[in-house]
Amino acid sequence: MAARPRLKDVAEYAGVSPKTVSNVINDFEHVSEQTRAAVREAIDALGYRVNIAGRQLRQGRTGMITLVVPELDVAYFSELAKHVMAEADRRGRTVLLHQTGAVRQRELAALRGFDTQFSDGLILSPLALLPHDLATRDRRLPVVLLGERSVEGSTDHVGIDxxxxxxxxxxxxxxxxxxxxxxxxxxxxxxxxxxxxxxxxxxxxxxxxxxxxxxxxxxxxxxxxxxxxxxxxxxxxxxxxxxxxxxxxxxxxxxxxxxxxxxxxxxxxxxxxxxxxxxxxxxxxxxxxxxxxxxDKQEIARAAVSLLLERIDDPDGGPLQDHVAGHQxxxxxxxxx
Amino acid sequence: MAARPRLKDVAEYAGVSPKTVSNVINDFEHVSEQTRAAVREAIDALGYRVNIAGRQLRQGRTGMITLVVPELDVAYFSELAKHVMAEADRRGRTVLLHQTGAVRQRELAALRGFDTQFSDGLILSPLALLPHDLATRDRRLPVVLLGERSVEGSTDHVGIDxxxxxxxxxxxxxxxxxxxxxxxxxxxxxxxxxxxxxxxxxxxxxxxxxxxxxxxxxxxxxxxxxxxxxxxxxxxxxxxxxxxxxxxxxxxxxxxxxxxxxxxxxxxxxxxxxxxxxxxxxxxxxxxxxxxxxxDKQEIARAAVSLLLERIDDPDGGPLQDHVAGHQxxxxxxxxx
DNA sequence: ACAGGTGTTTACATCGATGTAAATCTCATG
DNA sequence: CATGAGATTTACATCGATGTAAACACCTGT
Structure with a gap:
């Protein structure tokens, strides 16, 4: 097998322009059935997969979100992670997991988008973070906070009472x-x-x-x-x-x-x-x-993913939300x- | 704060070319101390962070590796994950975690590099994978297999006896x-x-x-x-x-x-x-x-990370290895x- | 003063995908 | 049959970083 096929290869194979292939991939509406079929066929034939780095570079989105937790060997977090992944899956997103070891520096790094560049947004369950840290975060990265609500009016939040x-x-x-x-x-x-x-x-x-x-x-x-x-x-x-x-x-x-x-x-x-x-x-x-x-871990996961996706789609959309999930x-x- | 600074912004601030900034970032040896200092200062002043998407697009590397496990709420895997992350950290890499829910399709997707594009390589702990799956995998993505050794002579492997x-x-x-x-x-x-x-x-x-x-x-x-x-x-x-x-x-x-x-x-x-x-x-x-x-989870983690990094640095380097870790x-x- | 070497810096093209805007095509209408 | 609206497709530039190769600077020895 040669190198991984690019969009251009698909275009050549299907006899259309690269942009048309892109249009098919992104479900742009004005593409004739015939063209669409031809492109699909080419994609299958070549085993083409979109290169996310290229896409992100151009449009700044990856379709992935990151869940940041202190420690996955604390069962609560790994169980929560399972629910979050399930919910994200339902919404057509992929979840990257990141654990900080409850180290403040690592939580900060996540907020600053250092290890989280491939992510359109963060669901963050902080342990060591200080209120001040959140205030100075990079506003371009949507964040939903789990657990404690460190700073009022800074991010969306999901937790129990x-x-x-x-x-x-x-x-x-x-x-x-x-x-x-x-x-x-x-x-x-x-x-x-x-x-x-x-x-x-x-x-x-x-x-x-x-x-x-x-x-x-x-x-x-x-x-x-x-x-x-x-x-x-x-x-x-x-x-x-x-x-x-x-x-x-x-x-x-x-x-x-x-x-x-x-x-x-x-x-x-x-x-x-x-x-x-x-x-x-x-x-x-x-x-x-x-x-x-x-x-209610499932409720927490659903609310967190929902809030985050809303924020990603419309960063300035509406007031900050605070979802209180149930418990028993x-x-x-x-x-x- | 304006948009995130780019390499070019740093270059202008420091009064050098973008490539020189790149050279500084990547520790290229022929850069004068003076220039290096000026660039470092510009980086700090602007709070510049390299854009990994851009880098990956150009050089195909991200400095990240992915650990793929069936279920993180199985404690063995979350404990192993902790060791792998610690070892990767020591080697200057970041670990992305991916869980498949023991679903063969997801393990396959990981192998095919669909959800794992941001990764220079995979440490994969398979559960549902069939021997045949490994044989048809994308050879350009280095993989170290944990646990069972599905197919002889296909990937490096780490496990206990x-x-x-x-x-x-x-x-x-x-x-x-x-x-x-x-x-x-x-x-x-x-x-x-x-x-x-x-x-x-x-x-x-x-x-x-x-x-x-x-x-x-x-x-x-x-x-x-x-x-x-x-x-x-x-x-x-x-x-x-x-x-x-x-x-x-x-x-x-x-x-x-x-x-x-x-x-x-x-x-x-x-x-x-x-x-x-x-x-x-x-x-x-x-x-x-x-x-x-x-x-010996630590030994497993160390061996897996080592083998993977070797394979990433030199995809054709030497014969496949099979590390047998200790147990008691x-x-x-x-x-x- | 100059050829030749080493060391430093830069111009340019490129990785893969997609937004913009313009080009082309189709078809109904007058 | 010309016209224009709308549908479909395309050329081109661009996102950010870096490899290549060439330009430039500085120094040595003659």
């Missing part, structure tokens, strides 16, 4: 009679992200139940990984008055906590309850299975379900 | 006195992938121990997911003479099996042993923790560790 979700989960534990509920991964003073919102929701639930807030029960962690949950749970249980429930701000930490509690000989949910966030697949299969707050508390064995 | 690995795992179970070892996800007649190799290894171990092979203990599954493991384990335990050990060909299935056994009231490892493959993070935290065959059986609670 984090405060409400944490409140729901806390109320579930309170309804079961739990009174000393620890928050693993909770926000200390100064934090601004979803951890802050969720911690607020936890406090709201306590207040509504007339219970005092004990800052000592809010345990910040380094990252939202298995071992962080295990470590925090162990430390909590070694206290003089250990908690009777653990509200973990993601499932990985909750599963790590379950393991730690097992090693300490505590029984879940007999001795204490454990609740997570995200509803990753592992949570259905753990022993005990994990009660968790399930964000799924009660499983770890809290008596 | 699957037969040996399964044999090691089986021998571990035999050494613990297990005699009825089931293989979940094992290969039936006609299959060719890693499942075949691993099933062969299992048989070798039985043979070496002088034990008969019972085809009824090899249970094929639809996919390598949690629920497949749970379902297969349940079915096996309902038999008249249930197995005394489960060799699951990945960790997800093994964890699903652990859950199913818990529901059936069987104790692991007292009643029976469970062993997995892949050593995903969840396996360290399950209850009981999971004995598993750990492939990590004994945890699920088999008495």
């Amino acid at each position: 984090n405060t409400r979700a944490a409140r729901d989960a806390t109320e579930h534990l309170l309804a079961r009679g739990r009174r000393r509920i620890a928050v693993i991964g909770g926000a200390v003073r100064g934090r601004q992200g979803t951890d802050r919102l969720r911690t607020d929701g936890y406090r709201e639930a306590l207040k509504a139940a007339g219970l005092p807030f004990d800052a000592g029960l809010v345990v910040p962690v380094e990252a939202y990984h298995w071992q962080d949950g295990a470590r925090a749970a162990t430390a909590l249980m070694e206290r003089a008055t250990p908690p009777d429930a653990l509200l973990c701000l993601n499932d990985h930490m909750a599963l790590g906590a379950l393991r730690a509690l097992h090693e300490l000989g505590r029984s879940v949910p007999d001795d204490l309850d454990v609740v997570g966030f995200d509803d990753i697949e592992a949570s259905r299969f753990s022993v005990p299975s994990l009660t968790t707050v399930a964000p 508390v799924i009660v499983r064995e770890s809290s008596g379900g | 699957n037969t040996r690995a399964a044999r090691d795992a089986t021998e571990h179970l035999l050494a613990r006195g297990r005699r009825r070892i089931a293989v979940i996800g094992g290969a039936v007649r006609g299959r060719q992938g890693t499942d075949r190799l691993r099933t062969d290894g299992y048989r070798e171990a039985l043979k070496a121990a002088g034990l008969p092979f019972d085809a009824g203990l090899v249970v094929p599954v639809e996919a390598y997911h949690w629920q497949d493991g749970a379902r297969a384990a349940t079915a096996l335990m309902e038999r008249a003479t249930p197995p005394d050990a489960l060799l699951c060909l990945n960790d997800h299935m093994a964890l699903g099996a652990l859950r199913a056994l818990h529901e059936l009231g069987r104790s692991v490892p007292d009643d029976l042993d469970v062993v997995g493959f892949d050593d995903i993070e969840a396996s360290r935290f399950s209850v009981p923790s999971l004995t598993t065959v750990a492939p 059986v990590i004994v945890r609670e699920s088999s008495g560790g």
